[in-house]
Amino acid sequence: xxxxxxxxxxxxxxxxxxxxxxxxxxxxxxxxxxxxxxxxxxxxxxxxxxxxxxxxxxxxxxxxxxxxxxxxxxxxxxxxxxxxxxxxxxxxxxxxxxxxxxxxxxxxxxxxxxxxxxxxxxxxxxxxxxxxxxxxxxxxxxxxxxxxxxxxxxxxxxxxxxxxxxxxxxxxxxxxxxxxxxxxxxxxxxxxxxxxxxxxxxxxxxxxxxxxxxxxxxxxxxxxxxxxxxxxxxxxxxxxxxxxxxxxxxxxxxxxxxxxxxxxxxxxxxxxxxxxxxxxxxxxxxxxxxxxxxxxxxxxxxxxxxxxxxxxxxxxxxxxxxxxxxxxxxxxxxx
Numbered sequence: 001x002x003x004x005x006x007x008x009x010x011x012x013x014x015x016x017x018x019x020x021x022x023x024x025x026x027x028x029x030x031x032x033x034x035x036x037x038x039x040x041x042x043x044x045x046x047x048x049x050x051x052x053x054x055x056x057x058x059x060x061x062x063x064x065x066x067x068x069x070x071x072x073x074x075x076x077x078x079x080x081x082x083x084x085x086x087x088x089x090x091x092x093x094x095x096x097x098x099x100x101x102x103x104x105x106x107x108x109x110x111x112x113x114x115x116x117x118x119x120x121x122x123x124x125x126x127x128x129x130x131x132x133x134x135x136x137x138x139x140x141x142x143x144x145x146x147x148x149x150x151x152x153x154x155x156x157x158x159x160x161x162x163x164x165x166x167x168x169x170x171x172x173x174x175x176x177x178x179x180x181x182x183x184x185x186x187x188x189x190x191x192x193x194x195x196x197x198x199x200x201x202x203x204x205x206x207x208x209x210x211x212x213x214x215x216x217x218x219x220x221x222x223x224x225x226x227x228x229x230x231x232x233x234x235x236x237x238x239x240x241x242x243x244x245x246x247x248x249x250x251x252x253x254x255x256x257x258x259x260x261x262x263x264x265x266x267x268x269x270x271x272x273x274x275x276x277x278x279x280x281x282x283x284x285x286x287x288x289x290x291x292x293x294x295x296x297x298x299x300x301x302x303x304x305x306x307x308x309x310x311x312x313x314x315x316x317x318x319x320x321x322x323x324x325x326x327x328x329x330x331x332x333x334x335x
Contacts, residue, residue: 004057005156008099014042014067014083016121016144019129022075023137034137036127039144040070040080042120047096050089051111054198056156059088067118070144073126083120093159093237099151109159117152121145160198160212161330163238167258170246171283173197174313176213179323203327212238236270240329241278247290247297255282256300277329279309281322286312 017039024032045067065088071080096106096117106115124142131138164172180199197213214235235241243262245255259280266273280301284290298308309325311318 004055004060005158006154007056007059008063008151008153009059010064010149010151011045011086011088011118012064012066012149013045013086013118013147014069014120015147016040016042016123017070017072017080017083018143019124019126019141020073020075020078021127021139021141024076034127034131035075035077036141037073037075037077037079038126038129039073039123039142040082041123042070042144042147043067043083043085044116044120045086045088045118045148047088047090047094047106047108047115047117049092049094049108049111049113051092053089053091055091056094056154059090059154067120067147069147070120070123072144073123073141077126077128079126080123082123085120090154091156093157095155095157097153097155099153102153105152118148118150121147157237158198158212159210160238161209162201162211162240162242162326163235164211164213164244165235165241165262165278166244167246167253167262170244171313172213172244175242175244175281175283175311176211178313178316179319180211201323203323207327207331209326209330211242235266235273235276238276240326241276242281242326243278244281244283245297246283247293248284248287250289250293255297278306279322279325279329280306282308282310283313285310285317286315 019039020036022034022036024035026032045065065086067086068083070083073080090108092109092111094108095104096108096115097104105117108115122145124144127138127141130140164176166172176197176199179201199211199213200208201211202208243259245259246253247255249255263274282290282294282297285294294310298310301308307325309318309322311322313319
């Protein structure tokens with residue numbers, strides 16, 4: 001399924017039905033009074049969070065959404081039917097913004113959560129409502145209230161406990177494939193991952209957490225370089241960041257410099273991101289030259305009070321201690 005995390009749509013509620021002007025005319029009843037019914041209420045536009053979907057793809061191909069209008073009132077005191085509400089299903093983590101002002105209208109995160117975003121117009125009253133002792137034959141009725149309409153921008157920010165962070169080709173996709181049932185594309189060239197992937201990691205005692213594989217970021221990401229700010233926003237909802245490093249490129253690429261550069265990008269995009277708990281992971285320790293360079297790199301982090309977890313996503317080495325550390329960070333457990 002194609003991953004779509006931003007769409008612009010136009011939504012319109014249902015207009016209210018008009019009230020009816022009618023008079024009772026029946027045989028043997030010479031003085032029949034007004035009997036015009038009320039118009040029906042227009043349908044509301046309701047956004048509902050559904051865990052069954054994980055992308056905004058459906059809305060990409062339905063940019064104009066409209067609720068049903070209320071039916072007009074009729075004679076013999078018959079009221080018009082209410083218009084059907086329009087339910088728009090969105091995945092958890094959807095932020096709804098006004099497309100013109102950029103105002104955040106809603107942040108929908110919990111499955112089953114509902115929000116009435118636009119209300120349908122009220123139905124107009126028929127002339128039977130206006131009959132009085134002094135005005136027994138009113139020849140007017142109310143029109144229905146007009147519909148509300150609005151251009152919206154929907155933005156999806158993935159809901160995950162752990163986000164995988166790192167430059168391209170450091171092994172993020174390999175790790176999430178190792179520890180979960182997710183099957184992202186894995187290849188030996190940069191930017192293999194073009195969309196975030198979610199995987200559920202089963203831990204001890206039947207506990208689990210959600211891990212997100214964020215596409216590779218580079219310097220200038222906060223300004224849109226590479227895949228840039230399109231995917232930095234997905235990091236905002238994670239509790240912990242797994243910052244993955246690859247030493248196999250040394251000395252052509254400096255992993256410490258990449259670590260500092262990526263944290264700078266987080267800070268420039270959103271200062272709060274730089275304050276999130278990070279766990280440093282060195283991947284590909286199954287390669288001899290990575291083991292040779294491991295001490296040199298880990299000493300830099302140790303001097304700054306940061307623990308480093310060497311792993312091999314390919315062989316599974318070091319994965320268990322890493323999952324234990326994630327569990328401690330998430331649940332404050334030592335199991």
